[in-house]
Amino acid sequence: MSKSRGSGAAARTTQYVLLLLHRGGGGGGGSGCCCSNTSGSPSTATAIVSRRCATAPSRSIVNNDKFDRRSSSTLLSSASSCSSQRQQQRGIGNDSSDNRRGRVVMTGGTRIIIRDAATQCAPAQKVLTMDNVYDNLVKMEYAVRGPLLIRALEIEKELQKGVKKPFKEVIKANIGDAHAMGQKPITFLRQVLVLALNPQLLEDPSYPEDAKERARAILGGCKGCSIGSYTESAGIDVVRRHAAKYIEERDGGIPSHHQNIILSNGASDGIKAFLKLFNGRLNGKPTGVMIPIPQYPLYSATISEFGLQQCGYYLDEDNKWGLDVDELERAYQAAKTNSNPRVLVVINPGNPTGQVLTRENIENIVRFAHKNKLFLLADEVYQDNVYDKDSAFYSFKRVMTEMGEPYCHMELASFMSISKGYMGECGLRGGYAEIINMDPKVMAILMKSISATLCPTAVGQAAMDVVVNPPRQGEPSYEAFLNEKKSILSSLAERSRLVVDTLNSIPGYKVNPAMGAMYVFPRVEIPEKAIKAAKAAGQTPDTFYAFQLLEATGICVIPGSGFSQKPNTYHFRTTILPQKEKLKSMLSILKEFHLKFLKEYS
Numbered sequence: 078m079s080k081s082r083g084s085g086a087a088a089r090t091t092q093y094v095l096l097l098l099h100r101g102g103g104g105g106g107g108s109g110c111c112c113s114n115t116s117g118s119p120s121t122a123t124a125i126v127s128r129r130c131a132t133a134p135s136r137s138i139v140n141n142d143k144f145d146r147r148s149s150s151t152l153l154s155s156a157s158s159c160s161s162q163r164q165q166q167r168g169i170g171n172d173s174s175d176n177r178r179g180r181v182v183m184t185g186g187t188r189i190i191i192r193d194a195a196t197q198c199a200p201a202q203k204v205l206t207m208d209n210v211y212d213n214l215v216k217m218e219y220a221v222r223g224p225l226l227i228r229a230l231e232i233e234k235e236l237q238k239g240v241k242k243p244f245k246e247v248i249k250a251n252i253g254d255a256h257a258m259g260q261k262p263i264t265f266l267r268q269v270l271v272l273a274l275n276p277q278l279l280e281d282p283s284y285p286e287d288a289k290e291r292a293r294a295i296l297g298g299c300k301g302c303s304i305g306s307y308t309e310s311a312g313i314d315v316v317r318r319h320a321a322k323y324i325e326e327r328d329g330g331i332p333s334h335h336q337n338i339i340l341s342n343g344a345s346d347g348i349k350a351f352l353k354l355f356n357g358r359l360n361g362k363p364t365g366v367m368i369p370i371p372q373y374p375l376y377s378a379t380i381s382e383f384g385l386q387q388c389g390y391y392l393d394e395d396n397k398w399g400l401d402v403d404e405l406e407r408a409y410q411a412a413k414t415n416s417n418p419r420v421l422v423v424i425n426p427g428n429p430t431g432q433v434l435t436r437e438n439i440e441n442i443v444r445f446a447h448k449n450k451l452f453l454l455a456d457e458v459y460q461d462n463v464y465d466k467d468s469a470f471y472s473f474k475r476v477m478t479e480m481g482e483p484y485c486h487m488e489l490a491s492f493m494s495i496s497k498g499y500m501g502e503c504g505l506r507g508g509y510a511e512i513i514n515m516d517p518k519v520m521a522i523l524m525k526s527i528s529a530t531l532c533p534t535a536v537g538q539a540a541m542d543v544v545v546n547p548p549r550q551g552e553p554s555y556e557a558f559l560n561e562k563k564s565i566l567s568s569l570a571e572r573s574r575l576v577v578d579t580l581n582s583i584p585g586y587k588v589n590p591a592m593g594a595m596y597v598f599p600r601v602e603i604p605e606k607a608i609k610a611a612k613a614a615g616q617t618p619d620t621f622y623a624f625q626l627l628e629a630t631g632i633c634v635i636p637g638s639g640f641s642q643k644p645n646t647y648h649f650r651t652t653i654l655p656q657k658e659k660l661k662s663m664l665s666i667l668k669e670f671h672l673k674f675l676k677e678y679s
């Protein structure tokens with residue numbers, strides 16, 4: 078147990094009050110629930126720990142830091158209810174009146190009775206405590222839903238309660254959740270889902286025939302013709318086949334096999350299932366996973382959770398967040414000292430940086446991965462989100478296949494999601510992975526591993542089916558579908574330009590051109606005085622800046638440190654997702670805030 082965890086737990090438990098009653102000799106200790114232990118004589122050195130209450134006697138010791146870490150967390154676990162009647166039935170309660178209904182624990186020669194003041198009932202020892210909860214999960218961080226969002230939600234509640242603030246609403250520009258920011262669902266996609274969920278409507282003439290045909294195909298692939306049944310672990314067969322066809326069309330006819338497609342609960346689930354394959358240590362060293370810096374925090378979080386080794390390579394901010402192979406080489410050599418680098422993660426288009434890799438860049442990355450025997454993980458969830466007229470999305474699969482021998486045999490896992498693109502269906506949790514050139518025996522292990530969680534959500538799979546099998550020319554829904562898709566994508570493109578241009582007009586801001594994805598990652602010059610203030614507040618300068626912004630304006634962005642960034646540079650990530658008018662007003666408030674911030678801290 079690290080020191081910081083210990084002190085954290087102690088801090089969390091300061092609401093408990095320790096009443097020191099009297100000192101004495103040794104005596105019986107105890108453990109377990111309130112109903113299990115009262116041994117020892119009344120003369121034993123005894124204290125009662127009770128939950129803080131307004132009537133705490135004057136001899137209370139509020140600070141429990143004097144306890145050793147283990148005993149304090151044991152002591153301070155609380156059981157909610159346990160009647161004195163039940164205690165008596167178990168022969169308990171015949172101790173002195175002070176320790177009745179209390180659990181007795183020994184610490185440093187002092188006998189402690191724990192009492193929950195609210196229930197007048199002693200707490201039970203928890204099986205799972207901060208001492209024994211899985212360490213890697215304690216270390217794991219996920220900034221996108223971290224402290225900034227927690228505070229933003231609190232502020233929202235304060236506003237609801239009528240607390241006066243210099244703003245009327247919180248603008249959550251922290252997460253790529255398009256529907257939450259007002260984007261409307263694609264009609265055809267929802268029609269197919271409605272029909273699959275309520276097949277009676279297949280008789281309803283108001284639904285278009287192509288939507289009915291899609292719903293019938295999905296239901297035909299479901300056991301008992303119901304979307305409420307478990308599906309195969311890798312997903313509904315027909316959806317996998319549609320995904321393979323979609324990939325083939327996307328990649329100019331390069332074959333894709335449905336056996337290589339695994340459907341998942343969003344891309345996150347698939348990425349985690351894949352990375353789990355690398356959990357084992359080789360020659361005592363963990364697998365090194367090379368990830369871009371800045372990165373999407375799913376990667377750092379999963380790497381922490383699984384005990385893998387994060388090996389960051391810096392994206393080149395001065396070159397539109399491009400990926401430089403020399404930097405990959407540097408990071409790879411550095412990674413070799415404490416890990417076995419085996420995976421190279423590339424996010425294209427990038428999150429949080431929004432870059433779209435050129436074909437040439439991808440070719441160089443493929444060569445690098447081949448030379449160093451790395452499994453390529455291509456996170457391509459933003460493949461529909463390319464806004465720059467001079468850029469295009471090239472899949473890693475296409476590039477490495479077209480590069481021919483030996484690259485076309487490289488191992489690759491590519492991920493796609495229904496949460497991004499034009500559909501933005503984050504809550505339905507749909508995604509797929511196409512995994513190629515994996516050893517078939519390992520693929521069987523992966524299949525076995527995902528089968529333990531039965532299957533991804535069938536509704537998410539149905540939504541994915543629409544994405545990979547959209548209305549075709551000549552079908553009744555084609556025009557409307559295409560219009561909705563185009564309108565969302567062009568609005569995103571317009572909003573991304575608006576954000577970049579406005580932010581670049583703010584003194585001290587520097588932003589790369591908007592190329593793709595759903596985010597902008599401006600670099601902000603933070604004055605020395607503000608850096609000192611951040612230090613005094615125990616925050617990184619970018620976190621300090623983001624909190625100041627949130628408290629002053631209600632705008633919630635995520636500080637660059639949540640994604641990692643080069644030392645002594647400060648950024649934040651904002652989405653481009655608020656609808657246009659709201660985005661405009663957000664940007665002007667942001668500008669005003671920054672100018673005031675500069676004045677205050679210059």
Ligand SMILES: Cc1ncc(COP(=O)(O)O)c(C=O)c1O
Nearest residue numbers: 253343344345373428494496508
């Ligand atoms: C780069 C990247 N990969 C994966 C994901 C996960 O998406 P999903 O909602 O499909 O799990 C996200 C979500 O924001 C992302 O930005």
